[in-house]
Amino acid sequence: MNQHLNNTQLLDLQFDLCSESQSQRFREHLAGCAECQARAAQLERKFAALESLRQPVEAPERLIADTLRAVRLDTPASARHAAWWGWAAGLAAVAMLTIVTVTTRESLEMTQVASAPKGIMRDRTDRPAQIEIGFLDEAPVKEEPVHVAEIELPQPPAPEPAPELPNPMEFAETQAQSEPTPHAEEQVLLAKVAKRMAPADMVFSAAPPNASGAARDQAQISQPAARQVAKPSALGWTVISPPFVAIQVMPALVDGDKLQRKMKKDTSAQAHQWNVSLSNAANETATVTLQQGLATTNWTLSVIDESVTTHAADPFTPAMTVQLLPHGMKMFVCTLIVEADEATRQPEKGAVP
């Protein structure tokens, strides 16, 4: 190696930065080159100035104490991560709970609407019942349903004869032909029903108050025609008037729900309506309106009190479910059942005897 070493090569050699082969070549050259030795010595002296920075440093006790204090006051990493994940999990849980609640509520209400009348209602049609549920704002009533669900109603067993029961539909049909004024018909109907109906004749298909959802449904199905004397349920509501309306009280799983639902509005000019008064154990009263369209036998329920919201109704069965909000806190779901046996219930106008 005849060329002189440059400063970089000399420094790399001095600080052991070059490869083994390079080091060997550089050393061989350096051994026989006085000029490179002089430059190497000069560089070595220059870099010896770095030793001035190698002063012993003593950390003050104050710094050590402050550092240890800062460490102790610092939130542990696990806690910080846990807190972060806690917040994240909490937010996710709230979001998920909201979604599940809304979804469950939708499903529950649909299920209750579909299942509550099964054991009692007698649907003689082969076509599926269509329940139309529309979301309503507080005041206005939407004409167009937002959500539509179809539910297949099973074929019920042969009904027990109930000759003594009033036939509000038939009565209303008759009244409609003679007196077209709905309110007058209502008053006549209520008066006649009250006169003819004894308390023992009321249909009361309430499930045990403590029954769970499945047991409650089973009770309704297994005792479709059980006749009992109506009495207030510990949980909810009973009917004050008219007496031909039975009520099933089911505590809902939701609280403070402000959703108002209303069945597709019956636009029949010949609609008949009955006010159904309810009361609960706390002597709170509510009133709902049952409305029957003579042409289609659709039953609708109108909101006439803020504490009562329409839930749904089966257009082919004389039953409907309402949600009662007595305190705005706890919601109860009631199924109002108008007893109408096979002989008296007529789905079509032309079939009314």
Add this chain to the structure above:
Amino acid sequence: MKTTEPTDETLMMAYQHGEKNALDALVRRYADQLLGYLIRLCGNRQQAEDLFQETFLRVHRKAARYDSQQRFKPWLYSIATHASIDVARRRRAQPQTVSLDESTDDAHPMTDRLSDGRPDPAAAAVSADQREHVRAAVSSLPPGQRATLVMTYFEGMTYVEAAKALGCSLGTVKKQMSRALQSLARVLPEPPSSIRQEVLP
């Protein structure tokens, strides 16, 4: 009976398992060394003390992720170096330059060092001005080069250890060191050639 001091790694594992005094021992064990490293790294005592606290706070926060198979010292210096680099980036410190034309008043050349290659005690006695001059030269280096130089030259770490601490390859560390030395060769003051003859007997 002589009692053996627990190793750094043992203390760190103890701290992982909730022994709070273990970190106290580590802080005290590395207090002087780390503070000196940080002073050389950032060139400012107050800033070095802030970084000292920040370093051990990060050690505390990262304790759960410490691998007991890993040597503690490179890990500690890695944390300190990255804390220093983070601070430097935040503060966007202006690099200081040293004129090559300035003469030195060095009255204590490192002649002895030339003879045996070991650090000369006389070098520690150079004037404060010269020390500041050198410190400024080191501070003018880019953070990576400066950290490599301080780790390997002043702290005695091998290039492999420095590479681990800096999270880069051995070749990168050597390249950084080589560039740092080239820069310092241009910035550091020239030793007066005549002094050698005056000092030598």
